[in-house]
Amino acid sequence: MRTQVAIIGAGPAGLLLSQLLHRQGIDSVVLESRDRAYVERRQRAGMLEQNTTDVLRDTGVGGRLDREGLVHHGLELRFGGAGHRVPITDLTGRTVTIYAQTEIVKDLVERRLADGGDVRFEAEVLAVDPAAPSVTFRQDGTEHVLECDYIAGCDGFHGVSRPAVPDVRTFSREYPFAWLGILADVPPSTDELIYAHHERGFALHSLRSPKVSRLYLQVAPDEDLGAWSDARIWDELAARFATGDGWELREGPITDRAITPMRSFVAEPMRHDRLFLAGDAAHIVPPTGAKGLNLAVADVTVLAEALTERYASGSETLLDGYSERCLRRVWRAEHFSYWMTTLLHTDPGATPFEHRLQRSHLDYVVSSQAAMTSLAENYAGLPLK
Template sequence: MKTDVAIIGAGPAGLLLGHSLRKAGINAVVLEHRSAERVLSRIRAGILEQVSVSLMDELGLGERMHAEGLPHDGFLLADGERNIRIDLKGLTGQSVMVYGQTELTKDLMDAAPERGLDIIYEAEGVELHDVNSDSPYVTYTKGGKEERLDARFIAGCDGFHGPSRKAFPKDFGVEHEKVYPFGWLGILADVPPCNEELIYASHENGFALASMRSKTRSRYYIQIPLTETLEDWPDDKLWDELAVRLGPEAAANITRGPAIEKSIAPLRSFVFDQLRYGSLFLAGDAAHVVPPTGAKGLNLASSDVAYLSRALIQHFKNGDDSGIDSYSETALARIWKSERFSWSLTMLMHRFPDAGGFDRRMQVAELDYIAQSKAAQTSIAENYIGLPL
């Protein structure tokens, strides 16, 4: 089988790229090692920046997102003494959209047949070959049969653990990583949210987040040590702790319910400083990971796709390789700014086990400054809604 662009990974990055290329008349095939059902079972991010919303609209796939998504004009930073509202709309003129990554992925998957986007699920043992040539190819196993996909380019959208980044030479590119000494315990429940806007809470027991997927489905998180497990946190204990960390006002409005899903996610910041090697490109979590504090993971994947799709379309339509040649540098400039914001918000709102009194006073002073400074709030708002492409 042959195509213009072989895309590894059927998460949002791979599907957005595939749709963008097919809309421009460029052939693309997506390879995914999991089943379609498994792809949709992953509970992930729920905040869309304008870049993600605009990309879905440009693809003609935003109808359900606008009908069911929840526009948010602001969010709260809570420190136990007060709620500091960051007025996104008032400070920037823009909002964000609460729309679950699972729902966005479903929209992309459902629209693939009509657009002629081939997605091959359960493609096992994916390997990339000759990526530094003009004729790279991918091998994989499907239904016990060895298959080969030839392409002009390969886009690695296969996440942190996928094979694409591993296809780069070991001496080409540097991995920059910060691993945080805690994780997020999350619970998803079919209960109304405790607040109309997200609450990011800094408490002496640790960070907490109140968020939602819809008006009837809530997503909550608390910071926990990496040594703890799901067995350490039965539902009742988790709800009790959320009520403590979110504060009395939010606690009074928490509706408890059985967990649809509970999970623990470790936190890390990661950037691979080369997004292209020959005919292979990286996008999304294959190239970078952010702690979820800043709601940047899916949105960074969208900006990568915006840059990469334009570059590939220029190549195939106009014979112009300037976008391809500058893709890594251009995308990384935005990636590092988003990494900075996610890191800074993580450092501000979490309790670190090795932090002393000085570190805590710095967090308090920063929150005091944010509460009193429109300039500080504007900076947070600009980064939260997403920096321009």
């Protein structure tokens, strides 16, 4: 078997890269270890920067996004019993959109298959050879070797691609808290996301659709999910979102719940020989800044541009600069995500002095246009170029 680009992983990064290459006449094969149903129901973040929505539209998969996505022009920081709006569009001229990652994956799978794309589910990758580029995989009990010009490792944090990069340098930070996230069949209590800082811990009110809410609570990393009844979850959310103006949190049936650990992680370089890492295979951010999916889209957009130049002109200049270019954006997003996380969460090990500094910083952010603009620029997404 042979193709021009072998893509490992059928998440948003791998599928989008395949679609971007297809539109430039470049062949690819996408290999995914899970079945299609599993891939299309994986719950992940759903806040899209304008860069991301622009790329999806340009790639031909923006129809349902435009019909069903919830466009936001601001967000709220809530602390001390009061809310403070950050007017993102007024400050940056950009918007953010709420659209579930599961729906992005469904849209991309449908588009790739409709265009005759080769997306192979239940294809377990066994080995990656970055030098004489090839991928060995098993499907239906038979081993195959897929030869190619280049390999894109879009297979996530636990995938096989990153271990194939020798002497990779890693940088990481574990946080002393996690998120308990829920989906609830109840209309959202807010039109824009609420990021709440409270002495009992952080809380986030997000939206999935006009009828479904997505909410999060800061908990301990070793929290027992079974100890959280529906009533306890709603009571804790209400306490952390409480304001002095009578704002009320709507409650409804909880349909899904999970605990997500918080970590920052970067692997350098993002390229070895003919293997290129993208998305979670190369970096992880805490979800506070909503950068994970958007970084993955930025990575594959840069990679698709570089591969297009290579096949059009023979030049590998952009391919040679892939890792450095992506890592500049990655480290900016890592810092912003770290900043948002430490600004809003309650550190169980912090001293009273540090708690007062944190509150002072929050007061500054919502009272300074310069500080608010910096938050808005990073949240809405810096330009790709």
